[in-house]
Amino acid sequence: MSGRVLSDATLSEIARLRDAYPQAESALLPALHAAQDQVGYLSPEAIADVAEALGLAETEVTSVASYYSMFFLTPVGRHKIRVCTNLSCYLNGAEEVLHRLCERLGVSPGETTADGRILLEAVECLGACEEAPVVLADTTRHARVTAAAADDLLGGVR
Amino acid sequence: MPELLLMKYAGQPGRDAVEEYVRTGGYEAATRALKELTPDDLVAMVEASGLRGRGGAGFPTGRKWRLTPKREGDVRYLVVNADEGEPGTFKDRTLIEGDPHQILEGVLIASYANQVHRAFIYVRGEMFLGYERLRRALEGAYARGFFGRNILGTGFDLDVTLHRGAGSYECGEETALLESLEGRRGEPRVKPPYYPAVKGLYGRPTVLNNAETLAHIPHIVRLGADGYKAYGPPILYSVSGHVTRPGVKELPIGTPLREIIFEHAGGLRPGRTFKAVFPGGSSAAILTAEHLDTPADFDSLAKLGSMLGSSAIIVMDDTTCIPAVMRRTVEFYRDESCGKCTPCREGTIWLSQILDRILEGHGRMEDLELMDGIAQQMTGICLCALGESVPPPLRASLKYFRDEFLHHIRAGSCDVVRTPVAAGGARG
Incomplete structure (x- = not known):
């Protein structure tokens, strides 16, 4: 096996996931989450390891991975800042927040900072419209974010 | 209660x-x-x-x-x-x-x-x-x-x-x-x-x-x-947008929109007036002030050509540019379309291109009929509800806010008074 990148811990997690479903294919999304958590993105080698662990074709795994917006097939920042730009957030100033974050990070939505650390994304409804505008910084949701609050939020991520 | x-x-x-x-x-x-x-x-x-x-x-x-x-x-x-x-x-x-x-x-x-x-x-x-x-x-x-x-x-x-x-x-x-x-x-x-x-x-x-x-x-x-x-039966309304107390409101099904928005969700920010509402998520036909006394239930909203859907009520006040909201809505469905069926995949792209040119000041008079025609042709032939979600809000906005679209096309600009919205600060 050439170019194995997934650690023993990740592979044993994938084996556990495979056995948690009636059919191994169902473990694909959770397995890809596990692989991406370790590697940072789904490199061809990571895809190959997942495919082998679940007995799937690499092309199949790539096809599935490419469908979902939370999976990345190219390197991205380890930290992910997701700004909701859907209706309720849009109506409550999400554009200004996104603009401020773009300025501060020197990126456009969908890009990773020059130092490779932070990915900024404009995303669709995060289902927290009562807190609009909402920003998800890694796994933490921030409510009623102002442009000024966006600056503070960056401090917590850096 | x-x-x-x-x-x-x-x-x-x-x-x-x-x-x-x-x-x-x-x-x-x-x-x-x-x-x-x-x-x-x-x-x-x-x-x-x-x-x-x-x-x-x-x-x-x-x-x-x-x-x-x-x-x-x-x-x-x-x-x-x-x-x-x-x-x-x-x-x-x-x-x-x-x-x-x-x-x-x-x-x-x-x-x-x-x-x-x-x-x-x-x-x-x-x-x-x-x-x-x-x-x-x-x-x-x-x-x-x-x-x-x-x-x-x-x-x-x-x-x-x-x-x-x-x-x-x-x-x-x-x-x-x-x-x-x-x-x-x-x-x-x-x-x-x-x-x-x-x-x-x-x-x-x-x-x-x-x-x-x-x-x-x-x-x-x-x-x-x-x-x-005896509890209504109860339903959870998700109320958001331009209201002072957004949140999940558990109420008897069929509570009128006006009561949900103005009593339970605190109403609008000071000095603002009501403009429009999505009564059932962004897939529902938008409604206007004349519909506020409608009970928010399945049948009453369906009668208006809208729907209760997921009972998500998104409120828009007079600072809202309806064509811009529709562009954001159509972009969402365009980006989330899986691409499997043609009317959804292509229709959402065409509609967002037309909305782009209208909002950029290059709209044409025939664009309104063009959009309505595309929306009609998407209706009933998409594989799933995603593509079917676009025509109702778009067609309703063309019906209720036609003048606003026309103004964008004629003047090349927006006539909505854009008062700065204090994000987060205006919550009661």
Whole structure:
């Protein structure tokens, strides 16, 4: 096996996931989450390891991975800042927040900072419209974010 | 007003701990269901309650359960749709984060009623906190014997698996969700002939219910169908946008839009006037001030050419540019379209191109009829509800706010007074 990148811990997690479903294919999304958590993105080698662990074709795994917006097939920042730009957030100033974050990070939505650390994304409804505008910084949701609050939020991520 | 059912404890600390849920009477309904009631009793009870699916389509839950074949020895599954993603909707997330055992108890009762021994909860990928709370809740419930082998000594077995999505609005569509749960791209299956009830997960009969729908079940069992109905029956409205007290409002179904927006959600910010509302998520035809006295229920909203949908009420005041809102709406469906069927894939691209040129000051007079024509042609021929979601709000906006579109085309600019919106600061 050439170019194995997934650690023993990740592979044993994938084996556990495979056995948690009636059919191994169902473990694909959770397995890809596990692989991406370790590697940072789904490199061809990571895809190959997942495919082998679940007995799937690499092309199949790539096809599935490419469908979902939370999976990345190219390197991205380890930290992910997701700004909701859907209706309720849009109506409550999400554009200004996104603009401020773009300025501060020197990126456009969908890009990773020059130092490779932070990915900024404009995303669709995060289902927290009562807190609009909402920003998800890694796994933490921030409510009623102002442009000024966006600056503070960056401090917590850096 | 009667006390709250679903939201009574939501958001209080520690609700993901099984001891806390049990302390307030949790799992008593499930215990009674498993020990004293038959599966048929439960299906009849849910049918009598009038509960309709809370994911958006509003299909009667009891009928769905009855439609699921229950031949002895056949494998059946229960799949919970917790992939909440309809813009403006946050009731499932609120329940999942705020009182996750309520949903798990619904899963247990629904599984017993449908003689299912394997359930999956498909949780939206971005719902990090919710997943964590559900995970902790499920772990605790297993430890107390509410899941696993020989539950409560009744001989009934049930295993529940939490499954994380990975970022796709389309996976909220039930057949796309099943595809995704089977490890594939989230593209919808062609239906008819086979609906999930008959041929769902792994080709087996599958009960597919929304997370909120299942949270109603313990209350129906606890109160009985009539007792439950005396609460309205209750429904969770997600109210957001330009209101001072946004949030999930548990109210009797059919509460008028005006009361929901102006009493329960605090009304508009000072000095602002009401302009329009999405009464059922961004897939619902928008309504205007003249419709505010409409009861927010399935039939009343359908009569207006709109829908209750996921009961997400997005309020827009007079600072809102309707063509810009429509562009954002169409862009969303364009980006989330799985691309499998042509009218959705191409229609959303064409519409967003036209809206772009109108908003950039290059609109043409014929664009309004062009958009309406594209919307009409998309209607009824898309594979799933995603493509079908675009025409209603767009056509309604062209009908009610035609002058605003015309102004953009004629003047090349917006005539909405854009008062700066103090993000976050204006909450009452």
